[in-house]
Amino acid sequence: MSVLVSANANANVDQKVLQYESFITDVLKRDLQKVSEQRDSIYEKISQYLQLKNTIKSLQESGSQRLKTEVDLGCNFYVQAEVEDSSRIFVAIGYGFFVEMNHDEALQFIDKKTSQLTAFTEQLTKDSAKIKANIRMVLEGLRELQGLSDLPEDSRDVL
16 A cells, blocks of 8 residues: 555656646746846847947037938848938937937937836846746755755756
């Protein structure tokens, strides 16, 4: 009778191990991937705003109103463009909306927007750390369920 109970307990443990493993792969790792992708896209936006900030500052330093540039029409197809008066520019503020601003207004907006986006990336980094901690906790629970010894220190940083 004890053999039957032991076999039943092992099957139950195996089933729990499979559930936890699928939870890690289906939920936690997917969430971690989403948070990382979201954080990367925000870093890209910050980069674009900082690039615009540098361009505006170089326009201010040159003092010239006239600007020659290349415009991407899509699919890396560029055409030359000439701007007669670059004292006012259109800045993307989000959700597909653009606002016409002078250089000082644009620089002020860029500073606010990048600080806001940086705060959001910090929150996403914290969320990522929490998800990694949850993955680590579930892996430790799996290790205990299976009766395995501790992982070596060098293999713990695989996440």
